[in-house]
Amino acid sequence: MLADRSIAYARYVDRSRGLVNRKIFVDPEIYQVERENIFGRCWLYLTHETQIAKPHDFVNVFMGEEPVIVCRDGDGAVHAFINSCRHRGNKVCRVDAGNTKAFVCPYHGWTFDTRGDLQGVPGHRDLYFGELDRADWGLVKVAQIASYRGLIFGTFDPEAPSLEEYLGDMRWGLDLLFDQGDFEAVPNITRWSMDVNWKFASDNAIGDMYHGAWSHRSAMLAGHISGNGTRSASIKPPQRDNGFTMVTAYGHGFNANYLEAAAQLDTPLAAWRKDPAARARLGELRSRVNRANMLVFPNLFVNSGSRELMLRNPFGPERIEIWKTILVDKNMPPETRRQQVRASNRHFGPAGMFEQDDGENWDQSTAGARGNISQRYDLNYSMGVGHGTFVEDEQSPPRIESLYNENAQLWMYHVWAEFMDAESWPQLRAEHDEPRGVL
Amino acid sequence: MIASDRAALRDLQYDVEQFLYREADLIDERRFDDWLKLLADDLEYWMPVRSTRALGDEGNEFAKPGESALFDDDKESMHQRVRKLHTGYSWAEDPPSRTRHVVSNVRIESMTNDLVEVRCNFMLYRSRLAADEDLWVGRREDRLRRNGESFLIARRHIYLDQVSLSSKNLSVFF
Numbered sequence: 057m058l059a060d061r062s063i064a065y066a067r068y069v070d071r072s073r074g075l076v077n078r079k080i081f082v083d084p085e086i087y088q089v090e091r092e093n094i095f096g097r098c099w100l101y102l103t104h105e106t107q108i109a110k111p112h113d114f115v116n117v118f119m120g121e122e123p124v125i126v127c128r129d130g131d132g133a134v135h136a137f138i139n140s141c142r143h144r145g146n147k148v149c150r151v152d153a154g155n156t157k158a159f160v161c162p163y164h165g166w167t168f169d170t171r172g173d174l175q176g177v178p179g180h181r182d183l184y185f186g187e188l189d190r191a192d193w194g195l196v197k198v199a200q201i202a203s204y205r206g207l208i209f210g211t212f213d214p215e216a217p218s219l220e221e222y223l224g225d226m227r228w229g230l231d232l233l234f235d236q237g238d239f240e241a242v243p244n245i246t247r248w249s250m251d252v253n254w255k256f257a258s259d260n261a262i263g264d265m266y267h268g269a270w271s272h273r274s275a276m277l278a279g280h281i282s283g284n285g286t287r288s289a290s291i292k293p294p295q296r297d298n299g300f301t302m303v304t305a306y307g308h309g310f311n312a313n314y315l316e317a318a319a320q321l322d323t324p325l326a327a328w329r330k331d332p333a334a335r336a337r338l339g340e341l342r343s344r345v346n347r348a349n350m351l352v353f354p355n356l357f358v359n360s361g362s363r364e365l366m367l368r369n370p371f372g373p374e375r376i377e378i379w380k381t382i383l384v385d386k387n388m389p390p391e392t393r394r395q396q397v398r399a400s401n402r403h404f405g406p407a408g409m410f411e412q413d414d415g416e417n418w419d420q421s422t423a424g425a426r427g428n429i430s431q432r433y434d435l436n437y438s439m440g441v442g443h444g445t446f447v448e449d450e451q452s453p454p455r456i457e458s459l460y461n462e463n464a465q466l467w468m469y470h471v472w473a474e475f476m477d478a479e480s481w482p483q484l485r486a487e488h489d490e491p492r493g494v495l
Numbered sequence: 496m497i498a499s500d501r502a503a504l505r506d507l508q509y510d511v512e513q514f515l516y517r518e519a520d521l522i523d524e525r526r527f528d529d530w531l532k533l534l535a536d537d538l539e540y541w542m543p544v545r546s547t548r549a550l551g552d553e554g555n556e557f558a559k560p561g562e563s564a565l566f567d568d569d570k571e572s573m574h575q576r577v578r579k580l581h582t583g584y585s586w587a588e589d590p591p592s593r594t595r596h597v598v599s600n601v602r603i604e605s606m607t608n609d610l611v612e613v614r615c616n617f618m619l620y621r622s623r624l625a626a627d628e629d630l631w632v633g634r635r636e637d638r639l640r641r642n643g644e645s646f647l648i649a650r651r652h653i654y655l656d657q658v659s660l661s662s663k664n665l666s667v668f669f
Contacts (some may be wrong), residue, residue: 123628153546154555244546247659390505415664
């Protein structure tokens with residue numbers, strides 16, 4: 057059992073009492089292990105297929121702290137490799153996006169093609185005596201890449217299971233968004249950094265409905281309406297049964313609230329809800345969902361309501377950079393597309409009416425984990441512990457019929473410990489827990 | 496150019512500069528309700544996202560209207576932003592940011608009877624809590640509409656020099 061509390065990392069998470077040790081949010085040594093066992097192993101989101109639409113299109117992204125070029129070769133096949141010349145380690149590409157047939161290192165001129173293979177070495181014949189084997193010195197390839205519904209993922213671990221297996225039941229959750237239409241990425245990525253441990257941002261995504269009415273109270277009182285087109289600016293006391301929670305193996309999960317009976321669905325942004333084909337794809341349960349905040353473990357937040365992908369990449373134990381991408385339905389009328397983008401621009405991002413307060417609070421959570429005395433006192437994730445009963449029926453993969461709980465967050469920390477304690481993917485696959493019974 | 500045109504231009508330059516300085520002071524003094532009165536009903540307040548592009552590809556540096564933006568606002572949403580500050584629950588601004596706007600290089604690009612197109616550079620410094628600091632630097636393209644002795648801001652396009660912001664939020668006004 058990976059969850060044995062005598063094991064190195066499982067002891068930081070107490071599932072029966074709902075406690076998480078503060079040290080895991082700031083400790084540099086724990087972070088170094090996360091770089092190997094989580095960001096070196098998991099499937100990580102890279103980019104959306106439409107952001108590299110044409111042959112030789114590329115984007116520069118990060119997998120954990122590793123800079124990675126994702127590009128299409130001349131035939132349109134997708135490749136991903138570490139953006140670091142094998143000669144002295146310099147970046148061979150220092151721009152965020154573009155179209156090119158070659159990546160040339162600015163230091164000595166080693167030149168790589170869009171498959172990451174080394175093609176040109178100045179002085180190869182005379183200075184290297186023709187002895188340098190170019191085939192051995194290509195850019196380091198990401199071990200596996202695959203995509204799901206337009207989202208391209210990569211993993212550095214050749215032993216990782218397929219992306220399909222890794223996502224597992226989370227595909228049913230992601231389809232809450234992707235079955236709404238046919239999506240493309242809006243050009244350009246909003247990027248900003250803050251002094252936050254990446255896990256605080258992830259645990260907010262997977263299951264923190266609790267913070268909404270308080271953290272974002274000022275935006276709601278001011279009359280701000282989020283971008284999902286279902287107008288309801290009222291602030292109601294939290295209703296536990298007004299939605300459901302789902303978690304999966306390998307740490308993914310989401311919380312989904314139902315449409316209010318009085319929700320106005322006559323807005324252009326909600327028009328897809330009247331499309332019988334979309335409703336058929338989604339089925340009855342998912343058609344009732346107003347919005348789901350979803351986490352693809354470890355660090356991708358997906359919002360099915362206002363339709364954003366928010367990647368929170370770690371740069372040290374107390375630093376993340378957020379990359380926000382807006383998705384729109386290719387078939388939307390231009391004015392509806394404009395309306396959705398405008399709503400998203402006002403909602404999420406550093407100036408977002410909602411998100412400016414998230415930055416403040418996650419920064420404070422991280423600061424609160426630094427004290428050596430504070431670290432003796434665990435954080436409280438006990439909401440709903442012992443009450444998270446999984447319903448198993450034909451409507452969905454196992455789900456908890458509760459919207460307000462910390463079951464999903466605690467589950468994420470449990471899986472975090474599984475990854476940290478496992479020696480390898482084969483061990484993780486054999487010994488990980490499936491979410492069943494009662495959380 | 497005849498002398499009276501030059502004098503009129505100097506007067507306009509002076510009026511525009513004084514307006515921009517007063518406006519910046521209103522924000523730094525947190526007199527946001529007074530600041531809102533300077534916004535025209537058809538305000539367009541926009542700060543596009545930026546990316547690093549290769550030489551020759553600068554045309555793709557800034558996101559275009561309708562794409563990703565940090566501010567994509569109109570008068571009503573700016574009023575919402577100010578209302579948010581007054582609610583008592585605006586955690587990013589309570590305790591408040593201490594801001595300092597430095598507006599410079601003010602240049603009148605063109606004018607008609609009604610409108611003045613103005614470019615300027617800005618530095619916006621923010622201090623918060625004990626020692627949090629942010630510095631945002633860039634240029635603005637403002638469209639001012641004459642309003643009696645003063646102006647209203649009809650359009651403000653804000654082009655930051657930074658690509659990835661080293662700030663946990665942008666809960667301030669530019």
